Amino acid sequence: VTRQRPSIGLPGNKPAIILCRPQIGDNAGAVARAMLNFGLTELRLVKPEFGWPNAKAVAASAGAAEVLSGVRIFPSHDEAVGEFQHLYATTARPRELQKPVLSPAEATARAHAQCLEGHRVGFLFGAERTGLTNDESLLAEALVMIPSNPRFSSLNLAQAVLVIAYEYRRQVDTPPPAREPQAHAPASRAELQGLIDHLVRELDAVDFFRTPERRMSLVPAITQLLERRALGSSEVDLLRGIVKALARGGRANNG
Amino acid sequence: VTRQRPSIGLPGNKPAIILCRPQIGDNAGAVARAMLNFGLTELRLVKPEFGWPNAKAVAASAGAAEVLSGVRIFPSHDEAVGEFQHLYATTARPRELQKPVLSPAEATARAHAQCLEGHRVGFLFGAERTGLTNDESLLAEALVMIPSNPRFSSLNLAQAVLVIAYEYRRQVDTPPPAREPQAHAPASRAELQGLIDHLVRELDAVDFFRTPERRMSLVPAITQLLERRALGSSEVDLLRGIVKALARGGRANNG
Numbered sequence: 293v294t295r296q297r298p299s300i301g302l303p304g305n306k307p308a309i310i311l312c313r314p315q316i317g318d319n320a321g322a323v324a325r326a327m328l329n330f331g332l333t334e335l336r337l338v339k340p341e342f343g344w345p346n347a348k349a350v351a352a353s354a355g356a357a358e359v360l361s362g363v364r365i366f367p368s369h370d371e372a373v374g375e376f377q378h379l380y381a382t383t384a385r386p387r388e389l390q391k392p393v394l395s396p397a398e399a400t401a402r403a404h405a406q407c408l409e410g411h412r413v414g415f416l417f418g419a420e421r422t423g424l425t426n427d428e429s430l431l432a433e434a435l436v437m438i439p440s441n442p443r444f445s446s447l448n449l450a451q452a453v454l455v456i457a458y459e460y461r462r463q464v465d466t467p468p469p470a471r472e473p474q475a476h477a478p479a480s481r482a483e484l485q486g487l488i489d490h491l492v493r494e495l496d497a498v499d500f501f502r503t504p505e506r507r508m509s510l511v512p513a514i515t516q517l518l519e520r521r522a523l524g525s526s527e528v529d530l531l532r533g534i535v536k537a538l539a540r541g542g543r544a545n546n547g
Numbered sequence: 548v549t550r551q552r553p554s555i556g557l558p559g560n561k562p563a564i565i566l567c568r569p570q571i572g573d574n575a576g577a578v579a580r581a582m583l584n585f586g587l588t589e590l591r592l593v594k595p596e597f598g599w600p601n602a603k604a605v606a607a608s609a610g611a612a613e614v615l616s617g618v619r620i621f622p623s624h625d626e627a628v629g630e631f632q633h634l635y636a637t638t639a640r641p642r643e644l645q646k647p648v649l650s651p652a653e654a655t656a657r658a659h660a661q662c663l664e665g666h667r668v669g670f671l672f673g674a675e676r677t678g679l680t681n682d683e684s685l686l687a688e689a690l691v692m693i694p695s696n697p698r699f700s701s702l703n704l705a706q707a708v709l710v711i712a713y714e715y716r717r718q719v720d721t722p723p724p725a726r727e728p729q730a731h732a733p734a735s736r737a738e739l740q741g742l743i744d745h746l747v748r749e750l751d752a753v754d755f756f757r758t759p760e761r762r763m764s765l766v767p768a769i770t771q772l773l774e775r776r777a778l779g780s781s782e783v784d785l786l787r788g789i790v791k792a793l794a795r796g797g798r799a800n801n802g
Binding site: 302325354397438439440441445446447448451455458461465510521523527530531533534535539540 | 695776
């Protein structure tokens, strides 16, 4: 069965998050928030150990009402996952199950392709204390292991969901290339040379270089310093104003 | 200054997480947990609005004692960031600052390459309610925007940190691209701030700014101009020598 969910941040068909035997109401709310942060909207709870609706979940959701109001509760695992074509079982540790073990990036890339085909995709998360059982993972086509610190690998449930939601969105978005802001019209070589000449003239006037040898090594160093920085026209003007003010102002104040 | 942190899940030199004016103790604990989940260990708090040590942070950290016990508290932003060569400012929205805007993947790839060079790298996170101020972001070489749902973009602080920590680990597990050789040891943020302070002091002395309004717009412009140029330590020294010579020399010659 293909269903279209309303587009909230992410267009079209999207994966569902399925929490198996969640123990803490707050966590369900924090999961809803993490999901909506990255545009996922469909949340299912299988045999939750708390009542529903749940005031603590509402508080922890920070306003993710469009997720909470659509939550569906299931009395059994089979009923919760029945309609999905593809399931992924998140796990903190490798298991004996004969299934591929994928990174979040690999799993969400697959899931995205499957969603584009119109398939229903679900990500399974286990109880806070114990994770998914082997039975709960059996229908999954792959395990997803979040590559964490082996000495401190226990992610909070909402944070595990966040990694999947974040990665799913990363797969959907073509990553925007870094934009280097072109703040300024770049200075012409003549403007740059004018700045350097001006600076060196003022430095000569205050005997900054002291010896011809020092001057011969420092003028190229100053030139390189300014040349390599891709200054804009307006920046050259600003720097010339500064040089002028320091040199003249110093004289005027003390002359 | 290069420092080696003990290897916990991630080997060698790693980025620090810097929380600017955090408001809620629990969040600092949840941040510590998220960091350690992916092997980051150095946490700094700038002017926290809660006491430290903090029982709620301990509870929320789920046992991330090796991060909490090493937390350093700073009374000012400048002191917290002074020793870093590279800062990244996380933000939920684009700003008027003329800085590159990177995805978490791009920023952590850069940060990883910089850590391999032995440079000190910090990721800045703002107060829960308001995020980073422009002032807090000025010394950063780039902004990092987590690509979230535009209609529900407010990530919990620990979850924003989690995305960065997760992405950093993903970069570590990915072979780094070829690197351009670095001509100069990059200036620390304290060296850069020292140059800016020195220059502004001398410009004040010669009344370069004339009006408070002009000063208020030009000081950030000067800061950005110098920040964006990736100055080396020796270049900062050279520029400070120039400022000193122009200001003092002018006075000496004419006084």
